Amino acid sequence: MSFIKKPRINHPGLDTNAVGLTIQDYEGAMSTLCAGCGHDSVSSAIVQAYYELAIEPHRVAKLSGIGCSSKTPTYFLRPAHGFNSVHGRMPSIATGASAANRDLHYIGISGDGDSLSIGLGQFCHAIRRNVDMFYVIENNGVYGLTKGQFSASADVGSPARKGGGTNEIPPIDPVLTAINFGCSFVARGFSGDKTTLVPLIKAAILHRGFALLDVISPCVTFNDHEGSTKSYLHTREFEQTAVYADFVPIRDEITASVDTHVTPVTLHDGSQIHLRTVDPDYDPFDRDSVVAYLREHQNKGQIVTGLLFVDETAPDMLTLSSTTQTPLVDLSFDTLNPGAAALKTLQKQWR
Amino acid sequence: MSFIKKPRINHPGLDTNAVGLTIQDYEGAMSTLCAGCGHDSVSSAIVQAYYELAIEPHRVAKLSGIGCSSKTPTYFLRPAHGFNSVHGRMPSIATGASAANRDLHYIGISGDGDSLSIGLGQFCHAIRRNVDMFYVIENNGVYGLTKGQFSASADVGSPARKGGGTNEIPPIDPVLTAINFGCSFVARGFSGDKTTLVPLIKAAILHRGFALLDVISPCVTFNDHEGSTKSYLHTREFEQTAVYADFVPIRDEITASVDTHVTPVTLHDGSQIHLRTVDPDYDPFDRDSVVAYLREHQNKGQIVTGLLFVDETAPDMLTLSSTTQTPLVDLSFDTLNPGAAALKTLQKQWR
Amino acid sequence: MATQDRVNDFVIRIATVNGTGSASANSLLMKAIFRMGIPVVGKNYFPSNIQGLPTWYEIRVTKDAYLSRSGHIDIMVAMNAQTYSDDLISVQSGGVFIYDSTRRREELHTRTDVTVLPIPLSELANNAFTGARTRILMRNVTYVGALAALLEIDLDTLKQLLEETFSNKQALIDSNLTAIQIGYNYAREQFNCPLSMRLSRLDKTAGHIMIDGNTAAALGCVYAGATVGSWYPITPSTSLFDAFTDFCKRFRTDTESGTQNYCIIQAEDELAAIGMALGAAWNGARAFTSTSGPGISLMSEFLGLAYFTEIPLVLFDIQRVGPSTGMPTRTQQSDILSAAYASHGDTRHVLLFPSDPAECFELAVTAFDLADRLQTPVIVLSDLDIGMNDWPCPELRWDDTYRPDYGKVYRANELRDLERFQRYLDVDGDGICYRSLPGDHPRGAYLIRGSGHNQAGAYTERSDEYIEVMDRLRRKFDTAATLVPGPIIERTPNADVAIVSLGSCHGAIQETRDRLAEKGLASDYLRIRAFPFCDDVRSFIDSHPRVFVVEQNRDAQLRSLLMTETGIAADRLVPVLYYGGEPLSSVDIIDVILEEIKQGKAA
Amino acid sequence: MATQDRVNDFVIRIATVNGTGSASANSLLMKAIFRMGIPVVGKNYFPSNIQGLPTWYEIRVTKDAYLSRSGHIDIMVAMNAQTYSDDLISVQSGGVFIYDSTRRREELHTRTDVTVLPIPLSELANNAFTGARTRILMRNVTYVGALAALLEIDLDTLKQLLEETFSNKQALIDSNLTAIQIGYNYAREQFNCPLSMRLSRLDKTAGHIMIDGNTAAALGCVYAGATVGSWYPITPSTSLFDAFTDFCKRFRTDTESGTQNYCIIQAEDELAAIGMALGAAWNGARAFTSTSGPGISLMSEFLGLAYFTEIPLVLFDIQRVGPSTGMPTRTQQSDILSAAYASHGDTRHVLLFPSDPAECFELAVTAFDLADRLQTPVIVLSDLDIGMNDWPCPELRWDDTYRPDYGKVYRANELRDLERFQRYLDVDGDGICYRSLPGDHPRGAYLIRGSGHNQAGAYTERSDEYIEVMDRLRRKFDTAATLVPGPIIERTPNADVAIVSLGSCHGAIQETRDRLAEKGLASDYLRIRAFPFCDDVRSFIDSHPRVFVVEQNRDAQLRSLLMTETGIAADRLVPVLYYGGEPLSSVDIIDVILEEIKQGKAA
Numbered sequence A, B: 001m002s003f004i005k006k007p008r009i010n011h012p013g014l015d016t017n018a019v020g021l022t023i024q025d026y027e028g029a030m031s032t033l034c035a036g037c038g039h040d041s042v043s044s045a046i047v048q049a050y051y052e053l054a055i056e057p058h059r060v061a062k063l064s065g066i067g068c069s070s071k072t073p074t075y076f077l078r079p080a081h082g083f084n085s086v087h088g089r090m091p092s093i094a095t096g097a098s099a100a101n102r103d104l105h106y107i108g109i110s111g112d113g114d115s116l117s118i119g120l121g122q123f124c125h126a127i128r129r130n131v132d133m134f135y136v137i138e139n140n141g142v143y144g145l146t147k148g149q150f151s152a153s154a155d156v157g158s159p160a161r162k163g164g165g166t167n168e169i170p171p172i173d174p175v176l177t178a179i180n181f182g183c184s185f186v187a188r189g190f191s192g193d194k195t196t197l198v199p200l201i202k203a204a205i206l207h208r209g210f211a212l213l214d215v216i217s218p219c220v221t222f223n224d225h226e227g228s229t230k231s232y233l234h235t236r237e238f239e240q241t242a243v244y245a246d247f248v249p250i251r252d253e254i255t256a257s258v259d260t261h262v263t264p265v266t267l268h269d270g271s272q273i274h275l276r277t278v279d280p281d282y283d284p285f286d287r288d289s290v291v292a293y294l295r296e297h298q299n300k301g302q303i304v305t306g307l308l309f310v311d312e313t314a315p316d317m318l319t320l321s322s323t324t325q326t327p328l329v330d331l332s333f334d335t336l337n338p339g340a341a342a343l344k345t346l347q348k349q350w351r
Numbered sequence C, D: 001m002a003t004q005d006r007v008n009d010f011v012i013r014i015a016t017v018n019g020t021g022s023a024s025a026n027s028l029l030m031k032a033i034f035r036m037g038i039p040v041v042g043k044n045y046f047p048s049n050i051q052g053l054p055t056w057y058e059i060r061v062t063k064d065a066y067l068s069r070s071g072h073i074d075i076m077v078a079m080n081a082q083t084y085s086d087d088l089i090s091v092q093s094g095g096v097f098i099y100d101s102t103r104r105r106e107e108l109h110t111r112t113d114v115t116v117l118p119i120p121l122s123e124l125a126n127n128a129f130t131g132a133r134t135r136i137l138m139r140n141v142t143y144v145g146a147l148a149a150l151l152e153i154d155l156d157t158l159k160q161l162l163e164e165t166f167s168n169k170q171a172l173i174d175s176n177l178t179a180i181q182i183g184y185n186y187a188r189e190q191f192n193c194p195l196s197m198r199l200s201r202l203d204k205t206a207g208h209i210m211i212d213g214n215t216a217a218a219l220g221c222v223y224a225g226a227t228v229g230s231w232y233p234i235t236p237s238t239s240l241f242d243a244f245t246d247f248c249k250r251f252r253t254d255t256e257s258g259t260q261n262y263c264i265i266q267a268e269d270e271l272a273a274i275g276m277a278l279g280a281a282w283n284g285a286r287a288f289t290s291t292s293g294p295g296i297s298l299m300s301e302f303l304g305l306a307y308f309t310e311i312p313l314v315l316f317d318i319q320r321v322g323p324s325t326g327m328p329t330r331t332q333q334s335d336i337l338s339a340a341y342a343s344h345g346d347t348r349h350v351l352l353f354p355s356d357p358a359e360c361f362e363l364a365v366t367a368f369d370l371a372d373r374l375q376t377p378v379i380v381l382s383d384l385d386i387g388m389n390d391w392p393c394p395e396l397r398w399d400d401t402y403r404p405d406y407g408k409v410y411r412a413n414e415l416r417d418l419e420r421f422q423r424y425l426d427v428d429g430d431g432i433c434y435r436s437l438p439g440d441h442p443r444g445a446y447l448i449r450g451s452g453h454n455q456a457g458a459y460t461e462r463s464d465e466y467i468e469v470m471d472r473l474r475r476k477f478d479t480a481a482t483l484v485p486g487p488i489i490e491r492t493p494n495a496d497v498a499i500v501s502l503g504s505c506h507g508a509i510q511e512t513r514d515r516l517a518e519k520g521l522a523s524d525y526l527r528i529r530a531f532p533f534c535d536d537v538r539s540f541i542d543s544h545p546r547v548f549v550v551e552q553n554r555d556a557q558l559r560s561l562l563m564t565e566t567g568i569a570a571d572r573l574v575p576v577l578y579y580g581g582e583p584l585s586s587v588d589i590i591d592v593i594l595e596e597i598k599q600g601k602a603a
């Protein structure tokens, strides 16, 4: 198989965004995933979000591990640099990349196997450092690419597709895990619900710090059957959106909202998200109450979605380490090299 | 340096336990840790607990990773087999060992670096599988053996010993992490408080499933200075025992307690622990309320200790996988080998 | 090679799209031929993808019972419009090109040297069946029917196979039979049947089976008495644990209670997988793990620990194309060096090289015996070609008198009588010491460690104690050379050519030797089955001025290992390398050899 | 060698307990001698432990400016009662044994061939100072004072050193001076000063410094312009990042705002450490990591990715004794093979072998240039002896006209004018392609991947495209051989002996050659500085019938690499191996060579 080229047809009538690009400029190569795979819907929501935010695609760096999900960076933002790394270790690549050039937008795409099995350590540590990136877990409860083994997010009692028994080991919930490790932005979406997904993605992109988006993204080939808790059917039935995020671009006039339970959150670039909580008691700024709410609903079998927690004040990794605002890659060699004279002086101590 | 032999003097007058052994039979080689190191106190509490439980020491398997803490299996239970493995990977060794021989008592000793940095993934996954073992983190907030770098459990604002700045990255709390990953037994102790430590250890040993004991165990050489939140001084000041565990051996008559807030928990061998909660609302059987309690007190800077959560009903890994009660190592080859005739029949399908 | 009038000697290739369920149709086709007593080999070319991309299945009908790809395609069944034109090109002159002509494609009728047979397969299936999935599946079975007519496949054999496959699901049997009949009839009506390339019953497959290496290896693990297996999914090793799980369920589960006399753990990654196997092996169980390239890299720290602490461990590496993620669904033999020297420091590991599924079965058992006996990891280097393709093999045999060789273990009764137990004492002078098992007896207790230790197992930082252990480990490796399976040597009087190779190269080499013989060139052949190399390897090479070393990697890794371990100079070892990722064929070898000979260099 | 009347040529060994702060006393002692113009070498023997175990510090006073251990001990300062008796045994005949006689030990006065000098050091310090910690520290300084009298160390030099060390902390200066004076006076009063082994001013250390390799390497990284460093603590590599951090704080921090022109990340493990460095390097930063054996094993998957995706990366491996955890505080050169072939599949890596701290500085800079130019990982193989011990070196020099060689990078302006950017196109025929940097320009965009890719960087599973890339990578490695630092060759007319070696063996070999010369044996010597080997290595070996290959590991890893990569036969490469973990000394080499020569085999 070689790289499949997607025919690029320019519709002259296509709308352009604030940087003069059409949505086609944000697309990627033709997907080679299974027809109906949830991951493709996520890619399309990502395309939409970057287009709407009018971020120049070549200022985005797309990273991933290994898995069907991790293939998707090929399928969006063709003019962005991408790095399809090794299984489970994308967080470290992203951490280093961000250290070297803080001015790019980082998006990391991962799967539940990639992030919660082999990659759990790196995932948690990247969260803990609050690396400035948008991190997506395309969560389908299975290892898609290796043909359907249970992943660490498979729910107890979830039956395997072909008589492989049911999963007995408790699942890892990326959302609760992220909150436990101090994540500064935690959201959950559903690949089947693009309308609520796009604003979540936009907020996540603009959040400074680690923004986790866990997307239930059904694997039609291995985990969309009856009984599967990661199927389209099950997710549709049990999804409960707790917090809607309405994205308000910086260019739009930001007016005080009249809705009930609406809280505006100002992002680092000045744009806002308006959080509409369904439950008046839900406080998306209080980690502890969010945990309590999530656990309670999880116990009832509900899949809580939305922008569940956000802390815009948490300093990100490079802030914590006082790294200069200039991307390190842009520093001139003269700035970096102390020179011969300094070397001479320095060496006195070693005599 | 060669192995330091501890002179073994038999005091004829020493007490013996139910299997006829003295406490000396539970000791190990002379410690080579720094004088005053918290880890040595933990070792001595471990010796005490196994002695009191009258477990034959050679039926115990001691495992560890790498670090000062991980050296300690040499310093207790000399007649037990031990496995000082590689850094951060002891949980997998223990998992496999337990699969092969479910009848031994497994104790894993680790450090905060070993379990929360390099070993975080394995630690969480062993918890998730509910491997039947007693797992100790000797938590001092630093890498002792490599001379004092901050570990992942160093608190924000904790100053390094020699002008290495203060730690800025939020710590990982092993207790909350364990609860998040579904741990069936979660306790925290303090190496400076042997009286409460020993019963915790005894309960942890007898718990069937993964029993985590996080012990604040100060590193006198690198992290016991002023300002350190893992110092003796700080821990003494901010320790708050939430749940006392009184161990009641199976041989003792178990009488209903008259105390307030006391709940008996029956362990798999029939012995009991009586949990005395300090706060009447504290429910050590409800994961969610425990999390809420811990987070609340953590936010106040308190170090909550005691047997914080227990679930004696959670099936352990081998129960979940329906593994036979006979240790696999004891199965005869005839039981395991299907024989020539079966092979003949089987192969029909491949013609 | 001309493709005309070749009875029982041609290659059929089926081009499809993955995820369309052609596997069962292809297997039906292959098994039918096999049951007609005609040797076949099946090779699957699939993408690292789940659905929608081109896939090929190749069946070589080989009356001479060759085991490798022929390197040519005689009959192409093109079911994937996306690859039609490439598929047409790939048919060799004189061949046949069959395609789904539901939509007729004139451009496919342009090759005058190829017979193009259009069959409206979709149309035929759609007319006969309902339901999208059924129609797709039945379209595949329809081409089997057409081939039955064109090649003269026994319809009864097909029928019986279907009955066995679907046992009591009569509806399935019926629909499959219908599809076959439709294809059969269509071909009979439209074309001159049979083709000049056709089948004719032989009696060459009696006592043989068609099996893939991963299934056979898994069976070997069951028969060796392995009780603990830990793994992490990775192509192409996954099917080994799938098979092990199936066999254990079948043979090791108490039917009443459902309890299992085994424990299989799907680990969170390869570091954990090998750690678990090590923990179990330390405890005395026969334990193993299985992986492929990236997993070998990740396991390397633990492999060093196992080497230094001397824990038996069996590890299957089903090699695929590297470096890094490489081409996960293509085959290669490129982990030889990494496996031999895996891990930092002075380490070296015992390797076994099965050449086909039957040997996977056999060497799996050997691996456990060797690991226990040598108390060290034994790495079985298989590859995707052996592991995942169906190979014809003599039926597997088992000797019920076999008893595992658990090696030197002091059990409780022996420990009781021992003055003092020293874990790393070389009692017998062969470098192999006595181990004890946890829980057995207090006197057997010691603390195993990856840090410096002395004879007694105690921690040391003393040079002399450390060197003593390291030198003994080196001696143990010498002992290993006397215990591992020796090479298979085939000598011909007055041979002109000498070949050394290993693993899945075997089939292609056998064929190469026949071709060379046809040209009057007799050959000697040594197939290495293990590392460390035993003396026979060296003496074979020594007895030839120059030897061709055939292997499937870029860097001549086996040749490197031969040079460093036997000290033989480079100019006597001529590399013959193929590393494109397809199963090796004699055409990849023969020209290199002939060219060298022409230059008067070989022998 | 007799130990009498040796001015400026003897070894002092101080035996203490770790954690008792003797390091500063020993450093004071060594520096004082150094400032007297007399060459010295310091070797630290410490346990993998924090406090309470035996530790030794060895100072070789060497008027001939040798760099290695002499292999003998002339003066022992025994401060650790636990090792007194062993320490006494280790002193060579004619030597001196000083011990803390606060508690007199008659049994130490039994060797007639050794002068035993009891000094009640604890008593002296306890009488003069208060406070437990101060007393212990001052006891150490007291023996420096005693040695000053016995060896004739300049008191003024000591004083000045103390003033520099403690700058304005007068109290500390005073107490140290007092301690020195006490020791000095005691020795003068009790013993015949000076000893026959003593010091006498020379002028051989001008323009030199005493520095350890990790500090020097870190400084090299600063001067090379490295901005991102990620690491995980591990002995003996930790001090490299400690030093890098210190230098960055000093040279790269905006004094006003406190912002940092660098980013150092203490990773959660080695897998993350190398991943971070790779991510930063991919983005165009000069990035590096540093580790030791176990870390190399853990990094092996990522090393394969870096090789195949062609990302520049600098990795320091400060080797220690393996396998596994091994002896973390002992030295060895045993990661050569694992580093050269790290990772599964056909991979090979560029290695650099510094022989001393000065070369650590120099080769660190070279490593960054090479990594950028070759777009591949460059592994600098240092070791504990170089990395953590203080070596005398010529002062480091920097050429301010140096500009980094960032290699082939298309920046935005070039990309704009490009018809089409193909990441893996061999434009110049040297196997090295042009890369682009993320964020620079849309036309430079491509997706880098560890899976099969073609010239354009696109995913492929096609044999031909894959082979094209692999063959080019092989060509690139050939180019590497022309770019890496060549060997240092020292030829002597009509040499009888030829030696090949690398890294920290250098000092011991220089000394060996002098000893051989004294016996009338002239020698040729080639010191390898990089892998792949350039032509000079081969031709040097070719020009000698037999060559001694000296290295510090059990398995003759350099020799193996020479055999596989140059094809030279085993019998021409005589292994000379030491792997006990102590820094190499000429005594470990010379006998092997002499023995071989006696058997008429060498030259």
Ligand SMILES: Cc1ncc(C[n+]2csc(CCOP(=O)(O)OP(=O)(O)O)c2C)c(N)n1
Residues within 6 Å of the ligand: A066, A067, A068, A069, A070, A086, A087, A110, A111, A112, A113, A114, A115, A138, A140, A142, A143, A144, A145, A146, A151, A219, C232, C233, C234, C235, C270, C294, C295, C298, C325
């Ligand atoms: C080190 C390593 N181990 C195993 C694999 C095989 N592998 C590829 S993808 C994958 C699982 C992917 O699962 P997930 O991340 O959930 O992605 P999905 O395919 O479900 O989207 C595995 C195990 C690998 N590529 N590398």
Ligand SMILES: Cc1ncc(C[n+]2csc(CCOP(=O)(O)OP(=O)(O)O)c2C)c(N)n1
Residues within 6 Å of the ligand: B066, B067, B068, B069, B070, B086, B087, B110, B111, B112, B113, B114, B115, B138, B140, B142, B143, B144, B145, B146, B151, B219, D232, D233, D234, D235, D270, D294, D295, D298, D325
């Ligand atoms: C793979 C690997 N990386 C690094 C090391 C070095 N190392 C040894 S112990 C240690 C940290 C131990 O810290 P912790 O677990 O907290 O134990 P403590 O010494 O504090 O008790 C490290 C990084 C190692 N041995 N192996």
Ligand code: SF4
Residues within 6 Å of the ligand: A032, A033, A034, A036, A037, A038, A039, A068, A069, A140, A144, A145, A218, A219, A220, A221, A222, C050, C051
């Ligand atoms: S296997 Fe599942 S996850 Fe992979 S592409 Fe198909 S549907 Fe998506």
Ligand code: SF4
Residues within 6 Å of the ligand: B032, B033, B034, B036, B037, B038, B039, B068, B069, B140, B144, B145, B218, B219, B220, B221, B222, D050, D051
């Ligand atoms: S360094 Fe710290 S952790 Fe290690 S032994 Fe000393 S006090 Fe204990």
Ligand SMILES: [Mg+2]
Residues within 6 Å of the ligand: A067, A111, A112, A113, A138, A139, A140, A141, A142, A143, A144, A151
């Ligand atoms: Mg998945």
Ligand SMILES: [Mg+2]
Residues within 6 Å of the ligand: B067, B111, B112, B113, B138, B139, B140, B141, B142, B143, B144, B151
């Ligand atoms: Mg610690």
